[in-house]
Amino acid sequence: MSASNLTVTLGDVAAAAGVSVSTASRALNGNAKACRISATTADRVREHARRLGFRPNLLARSLQSRRSGLLGVVVPDVANPFFAAIAKEVTRGAEEAGRSVLLADSGECNEREVTLVAELQARRVEGLVVCPVGVDSTHLEAANAAGTPVVVVDRGFRDGSLPTVTSDHRGGAERLIEHLLELGHRTIGIVQGRPGTLPNDDRLRAARDALAAVGVSIDDVPVAGNGFTERSGYESAARLLADRPDVTALFAFSTPNAFGALRAAAEAGRSVPNDLALVCFDDVPHGEFLRVPLTAVAQDVRRLGQTAAEVMAERLETGRPPRRRRYTVPVRFIARASSGGPLPGAEPRSRRRSSRESLAAGAPR
Amino acid sequence: MSASNLTVTLGDVAAAAGVSVSTASRALNGNAKACRISATTADRVREHARRLGFRPNLLARSLQSRRSGLLGVVVPDVANPFFAAIAKEVTRGAEEAGRSVLLADSGECNEREVTLVAELQARRVEGLVVCPVGVDSTHLEAANAAGTPVVVVDRGFRDGSLPTVTSDHRGGAERLIEHLLELGHRTIGIVQGRPGTLPNDDRLRAARDALAAVGVSIDDVPVAGNGFTERSGYESAARLLADRPDVTALFAFSTPNAFGALRAAAEAGRSVPNDLALVCFDDVPHGEFLRVPLTAVAQDVRRLGQTAAEVMAERLETGRPPRRRRYTVPVRFIARASSGGPLPGAEPRSRRRSSRESLAAGAPR
DNA sequence: CCATGTTGCTCAAACGTTTGCACAAGGCCC
DNA sequence: GGGCCTTGTGCAAACGTTTGAGCAACATGG
Structure with missing residues (x-):
């Protein structure tokens, strides 16, 4: 009997209750007290609203309230x-x-x-x-x-x-490069995503900086790729491996990029991690079940979203401009099998700073 | 100069152009011809609208047009x-x-x-x-x-x-069971999702029917699980394997269920596919890169969405009730490694019907 | 018994559109 | 030169709300 009926308007409720539209509005919007609507009237209006299945039209409300x-x-x-x-x-x-x-x-x-x-x-x-x-x-x-x-x-x-919310692209890229450096790699190919975008360029710059810090010239860092897709990963990794047979490790800028690189490596006859180390930005769900579990830097996606929501909420609630221009969400480094062990004949570099590592390859959680 | 300004109303435009609101409305809504607005006036209105950065308020429009x-x-x-x-x-x-x-x-x-x-x-x-x-x-x-x-x-x-759009749950489940039957399995444990939901119950019924068709009593089909989650998969598979050591294969109702089952199997000391076959409903992206690529039935998610969109579009455009009550989207069977080879000592069953199979395990596409 | 306050309600404007109808001006026909 | 059609425009109502202002009725205090 009280099935909601979208065609019932406040006017109908008011008429049924024998009051004016304004009274009906005030009665239903809770502020009955403040608006001096008698309890009996308010109840009567509510009763009729319920009975008629009244649903306030939010479009009308929005228009009027400008919200x-x-x-x-x-x-x-x-x-x-x-x-x-x-x-x-x-x-x-x-x-x-x-x-x-x-x-x-x-x-x-x-x-x-x-x-x-x-x-x-x-x-x-x-x-x-x-x-x-x-x-x-x-x-x-x-x-x-x-x-x-x-x-x-x-x-x-x-x-x-x-105001911008991003992961710590620089920190993550730096961390992955350091990881490869520790293992003795010096010629590291970069399978990048979409050039020109901030995440890509931040990661690229950080990677180059980290390599430059140990004396690897910028020209000795092969870079290829034009998108965060598997296809781009495949094509650019294939090119990289063909042009520069001396690369011992690849740094993919996304998981699709990494999967593409994995295929390219297989086709080039280089097995990961034995003949080629691979690390990537972004983790893959159920990464531990992969044939070659990927060493990765995981973005905290939920926190990215939450932070954005919070920044927005604060702006909307207070009406103030945002506190900051940049909100950086930390990433999490996860060592797995794809980066392999130390290169034969390489003296392992000492770590510059510590960082919580995560579980090793394939371990059940 | 023509930056959009959300506070500019049609009235402002009209005033600027020296016409009435109604004329402005008609001029901007394209039907100028039909509404007999002179070309010069229409142009003038449009010009002022542009200059002022007028953006019609869709809330108001919606309210008025009731759409x-x-x-x-x-x-x-x-x-x-x-x-x-x-x-x-x-x-x-x-x-x-x-x-x-x-x-x-x-x-x-x-x-x-x-x-x-x-x-x-x-x-x-x-x-x-x-x-x-x-x-x-x-x-x-x-x-x-x-x-x-x-x-x-x-x-x-x-x-x-x-009107309901679903995958062919029954067909998919039947196909997976038949696959296992062909390989010689008879005692198949079912790691189900959320009981009571249609996909779950349809799959369960189809699985039981397919087993009954070859004489496996319903009591000989162990079933456990209470959700499509990895956790439920893990717990129910563990229970299943403990209670019924004679099961030679598991049928998981979702990929998370399957991953959970995989962990449970590992902990029970049964390796997939050698000591235990595993198949699942739902495919996993990049399934070919898994350590144990999963034999699965893939739902055509995009087509599910598209079909829903089409059904809705037709209903909205024509105003008629939907043509049918049930729209079933076919699934795709993908044989991979997790179901293993024929059981030793089992005579392989002949296939009852043919069906396009997909590529084998891990093959690059 | 009049000023004052309180209570309970209604009126009407507003939000920004769309649209049916009316109306003025001009051209055409006879 | 009056009737009539066409063209171009404006008026005003409507969509369904919210809300400030106003107005009776009644109680209170002096």
């Missing part, structure tokens, strides 16, 4: 577990604050991202959490300037004013 | 790649139809699902695509009856009227 209760989330690929996890945490945060999430998928296309952001603005989202494609930020800067707070996650922009 | 342009999507866990993929395809479909997606995460909690559906209805979504927790469907039936078309994906309900 849509909507948060826009834009990611390059929802199906990618990385972004899915971020979306999840942001959604959770938004819902805690009573907001709903409008999710959009840019498909790694900057133009689409621009369109989507405009669309979300048109829907009057109160804020935007964006994992940008990373090419251009003018639309995001514009939205931010126009009063829609923007928080950027993962891929950021070197300059500009947008 | 929110919103589609609600509810899944139990966005971070799960399976649901993320579904969300992606549905999002894509919605955007093609000019709608945006409101995404909600029920966290496998039925109560939460109920709340979320209500919330989405309050926002006047035009349709709901739901991967339900699967316990109860009254709220979904109610929404559907109240005029918000509902399409159910993955977990459905045995009765009721909601």
Whole structure:
């Protein structure tokens, strides 16, 4: 009998209860006391609302209150577990604050991202959490300037004013290179992701710096790759291994990159880790069940999402600009089998700093 | 100069152009011709709109047109790649139809699902695509009856009227059991997911039927498990292996279940596939790189999502009830190493029907 | 018995659009 | 030169809420 009926309006409830619309509104919105609605009237209104299955129209409410209760989330690929996890945490945060999430998928296309952001603005989202494609930020800067707070996650922009949440790309890359150096590697091929994006370039720079610190010239660091995909990983690793047969280790910038490299290595007749060490940025779920468990640096995806949600929440609640411009989430180094043991004939380097290591290859947790 | 400004209203544009709001509205909405707005006026209005950075307020538009342009999507866990993929395809479909997606995460909690559906209805979504927790469907039936078309994906309900898109759970389970039977297995332990859900129960029934067809009594089919999680897989497999040392094969109902079973097997001192065969429903990405590549039945997740999107699109476009009540998406059987070779001493059964097999273990694609 | 305060409610404007209808001006026909 | 169609535009209502201001009725205090 009290099945919800979306066509019942506040007016209908008011009429049924024999009061005016305004009284009905106040009675239902809890602040009955403050608005001096008698308890009996309030009860009567509520009773009729229930009976008619009244559902307030949030569109109307939003229009009137100028608060849509909507948060826009834009990611390059929802199906990618990385972004899915971020979306999840942001959604959770938004819902805690009573907001709903409008999710959009840019498909790694900057133009689409621009369109989507405009669309979300048109829907009057109160804020935007964006994992940008990373090419251009003018639309995001514009939205931010126009009063829609923007928080950027993962891929950021070197300059500009947008608060940005990222993993510690530099620290992670440095850690992996140091690991390889300790094992005696000096000629390390880099299977990079999408050049020009902040995560990629930060990792690349950190890797080069770490190598330069032990005297490896920048020209002795072969680099290839043009995307975070398996295909790019495969092609660039194949090229790298063909051009520079002297590389003893590969550093892949993503797990798909690493899987591609793994295939390329197999086809080049180099077995991992015996003939070639492999490390990668980003961990793979169930990594311990892989034939060659991958030494990796794991990003704390949930914390990335949570941090973004928090930064956004604070901006929305206080109305202030964000405290900081950059929020860096630590990564976790996990040594597994793919990096192998020390190179024969290499004197192991001493570690410069300590760091909590994780379990070894394939150990059940 | 033409930076978008969300506070600029149609009224401002009209005033700037020296026309009435209605004229401005008609000029901007393209139907200028049909509404007999002169070309010069239309241009002038557009020019001023551009200059002022006018962005129509979609909330107002939605309210007036009674079409929110919103589609609600509810899944139990966005971070799960399976649901993320579904969300992606549905999002894509919605955007093609000019709608945006409101995404909600029920966290496998039925109560939460109920709340979320209500919330989405309050926002006047035009349709709901739901991967339900699967316990109860009254709220979904109610929404559907109240005029918000509902399409159910993955977990459905045995009765009721909601159009439902699922994988061919029965066919997949049957195929895996037949595979094991061919290899000579007769005592097959079932590591099930969440009992009571349609995918689980369909798979279970099909498995039992397939076994019964070759004379294995239902009492000789050990079953354990209470969730699609790794933990449940681990615990139930451990129990199964302890209680019934005679099982020669396990059928896990999800990849997490399978990983759990793998750990349990290792701890029980049984190596896969030599001492124990293992097959599972659901494929794992990069399955060929696993130490023990898993024989599996892969769901076509994208097609699940696409089908849901299509069914919803047709319902929304035509306004008709769905053509069918059940849409079944075929699965793909993939033989890999985890099911091992024929049992020693077993006469291999002949296949009853043919089916396209996929590549063998670990083959590069 | 009048000023004052409190209680309980209604009126009406506003949020930013869309859209049916009316209306003025001009051209055309007879 | 009056009727009529066409063209271009404006008025005002509507969508379903919220909310400030106003107004009776009644109690209170002097």
